[in-house]
Amino acid sequence: METENPTLNPPPESDDTGWGEIVNILIKESLLTREQVVYGRRILSKVEGRRTLLDILKDLKYINNEQIRAAIRDNRVSMRIGSLLVELGYISDADLQLAFAIQEEEKPRRKLGEILVKHNFIDARELVDVLSLQMGIPVIEPEFMEIDKELVSMVAPNWYDSHKLMPIGRQDGHILVAFADPLDRNDKEAAERIFGSNLTPAIALEGSIQAALQRYQRDRKSSLTTLDEDSAVGIVNAMILTAIKGHASDIHIEPLKDRLRVRFRQDGVLCPYKDYPTELVPALTSRLKIMCEVDITERRRHQGGRILFDYAEGQLDLRASFYITVHGEKIVLRLLNRQNELLNLKEIGMAPRMLAQYSDLGLALPSGVLLITGPTGSGKTTTVYSCINQISTPQISIVTAEEPVEALVDGIAQCSINPKINLTFEETLRHIVRQDPDVIVIGEIRDNFSARIAVNAALTGHKVLTTFHTEDSIGGLIRLLNMEIEPYLVSSTVVCVLAQRLLRKVCPDCQEPYQPSADDLRLLGYGTADILTGDFKKARGCPQCRHTGYRGRLGIFELLLPDEVVRSAVLDQRTSQEIRRIGIESTGMVTLLEDGIAKAAMGLTSIEEVLRCLPRMQKPRPLAELQRLLGW
Numbered sequence: 001m002e003t004e005n006p007t008l009n010p011p012p013e014s015d016d017t018g019w020g021e022i023v024n025i026l027i028k029e030s031l032l033t034r035e036q037v038v039y040g041r042r043i044l045s046k047v048e049g050r051r052t053l054l055d056i057l058k059d060l061k062y063i064n065n066e067q068i069r070a071a072i073r074d075n076r077v078s079m080r081i082g083s084l085l086v087e088l089g090y091i092s093d094a095d096l097q098l099a100f101a102i103q104e105e106e107k108p109r110r111k112l113g114e115i116l117v118k119h120n121f122i123d124a125r126e127l128v129d130v131l132s133l134q135m136g137i138p139v140i141e142p143e144f145m146e147i148d149k150e151l152v153s154m155v156a157p158n159w160y161d162s163h164k165l166m167p168i169g170r171q172d173g174h175i176l177v178a179f180a181d182p183l184d185r186n187d188k189e190a191a192e193r194i195f196g197s198n199l200t201p202a203i204a205l206e207g208s209i210q211a212a213l214q215r216y217q218r219d220r221k222s223s224l225t226t227l228d229e230d231s232a233v234g235i236v237n238a239m240i241l242t243a244i245k246g247h248a249s250d251i252h253i254e255p256l257k258d259r260l261r262v263r264f265r266q267d268g269v270l271c272p273y274k275d276y277p278t279e280l281v282p283a284l285t286s287r288l289k290i291m292c293e294v295d296i297t298e299r300r301r302h303q304g305g306r307i308l309f310d311y312a313e314g315q316l317d318l319r320a321s322f323y324i325t326v327h328g329e330k331i332v333l334r335l336l337n338r339q340n341e342l343l344n345l346k347e348i349g350m351a352p353r354m355l356a357q358y359s360d361l362g363l364a365l366p367s368g369v370l371l372i373t374g375p376t377g378s379g380k381t382t383t384v385y386s387c388i389n390q391i392s393t394p395q396i397s398i399v400t401a402e403e404p405v406e407a408l409v410d411g412i413a414q415c416s417i418n419p420k421i422n423l424t425f426e427e428t429l430r431h432i433v434r435q436d437p438d439v440i441v442i443g444e445i446r447d448n449f450s451a452r453i454a455v456n457a458a459l460t461g462h463k464v465l466t467t468f469h470t471e472d473s474i475g476g477l478i479r480l481l482n483m484e485i486e487p488y489l490v491s492s493t494v495v496c497v498l499a500q501r502l503l504r505k506v507c508p509d510c511q512e513p514y515q516p517s518a519d520d521l522r523l524l525g526y527g528t529a530d531i532l533t534g535d536f537k538k539a540r541g542c543p544q545c546r547h548t549g550y551r552g553r554l555g556i557f558e559l560l561l562p563d564e565v566v567r568s569a570v571l572d573q574r575t576s577q578e579i580r581r582i583g584i585e586s587t588g589m590v591t592l593l594e595d596g597i598a599k600a601a602m603g604l605t606s607i608e609e610v611l612r613c614l615p616r617m618q619k620p621r622p623l624a625e626l627q628r629l630l631g632w
Helices: 021-028 034-044 053-059 065-075 081-088 093-105 112-118 124-135 157-163 185-195 206-220 232-245 278-292 352-363 380-391 425-435 448-459 473-482 487-493 518-524 564-571 576-587 592-600 607-613 623-630
Strands: 165-171 174-179 199-203 250-255 260-266 269-276 303-311 314-325 328-336 368-373 398-402 413-416 439-442 463-468 494-506 511-513 537-539 550-560
Touching (some): 021 034, 021 065, 021 081, 034 053, 065 124, 081 112, 081 124, 093 112, 112 124, 157 165, 157 185, 157 206, 165 185, 165 206, 174 206, 185 199, 206 314, 232 250, 232 260, 232 269, 232 303, 232 314, 232 328, 250 278, 260 278, 269 278, 278 303, 278 314, 278 328, 352 380, 352 494, 352 623, 368 380, 368 448, 368 473, 380 439, 380 463, 380 494, 398 425, 413 425, 425 439, 425 448, 448 463, 448 487, 473 487, 473 494, 473 550, 487 494, 487 564, 494 537, 494 592, 494 607, 518 607, 550 592, 564 576, 592 623
Parallel strands (some): 174 199, 368 463, 368 494, 398 413, 398 439, 439 463
Antiparallel strands (some): 165 174, 250 260, 250 328, 260 269, 303 314, 314 328, 511 537
């Protein structure tokens, strides 16, 4: 990037042609100078990829997001939403022109925002945020708010479906109303006829309004199951509801010699919930089997099933596993909340430089196998769905084979495996390439058959996205070789391996500075000089984190983009240690341990958590070098 002084050689008055309305507002507000903008445009002309002038000005530290948002709010930008999205960098001008063409072709004619969202040019939440900025009204989420039931009851529920709005409550003599489209004059007039003219409009996702309305209807019908703690039904319901409120990912129900132990997995760690007498084991087991619709009389073989659990805030999908032990059947319930929104790839926690490499050198490739590896519970499925969300466009066909489908994505063909009706992985994978897909998503490579399908699909020009249970990125290549996939096929088809883990985050409410001890440094293979640029944290424990010192989790990643040197090592069937060394030296790969250390140095997680969860294959590089490699 150029290092010349942007204040030299002031431009003529005509240089603001094509700068964009937002940039002109920022100049008017004295947040930018004309010289800075001209310099930014010169840099933009030399940058490859889809960047905007605002992106460059932010990179140069001339302006930041908060200043941009404040300027738009204060000046109530009147430009059309399409132009605003282009200037802010959410979509390209080519995307906008294609959306206009779709709008002209479709009958009946739909609004531009609907077309942009439906055809995956932009995420619905991003569109809502920009509309909020443009109109100067707040964004709210009705599904998570307390709703005034008296206001909602003023009209029939189907009226809300037709107008896509919902009253929330009274505020300072006004009625707060959530609109999916505040610009729709008919919806606004309909709301004023029912609730009066003193309305305070807010904007919300249509799905959030629908979820709030469904919750209201369930409450009105009193459909919530009564909690009777003295019955098996009540105990199971209370257990699941408590797990939901505690954001647990799994429920472990374990018969022991003298008691029935129940534990919840929260933030990746099992925590005690309650113990019950052994006399309750048959009743609780039978109740869960009835809910799963599995054989209630079978107590000698393992079984699996599914529960759709209705409660006040929605519906929860649970996967149940019944495992025979010497003391009875151990039951594990995995909570799959389909109402969770898909994460944008930028939100999963990758370092800036790693994210750019993964997007540009991995996901952007037209063909090849992209592996996402890690143990059970490491967040692989979340990453897969984030990738699908990133690459899905109206121009490509995406077909999946999953067991089960954990999140519904509009616009792609998802198949949920069901062995009970002989809809197996083998049967599905045989048919999937006949669907003329551009992208194939295989829930998991589990055997030689699924591995060969993935490799052969990549050879015929498809992009294949799949998960794999391995310890690190190199392990993904080695395991394919161990599945008797020929080295030349592994070398030529695997274009990207992303390994990951989930580590607990230091609680923000009770965190305090921490100086790594001599034992920490010894276990990491560091000296004091290697961590001078770090800002390490540790938490005391407080009620907000259940006195654990941790709240929430974050992703740790290791990205391998095989180059010719790595591919040659795979062809020669070198050892995993040798391929790892070559990958680090040749591609600049940052290991899981190194990414964990870098995030601990930012105060996001602790050294203790890094040592507990991440493999230590070799001595990490100094922190300052890691921060440079990761772009922090």
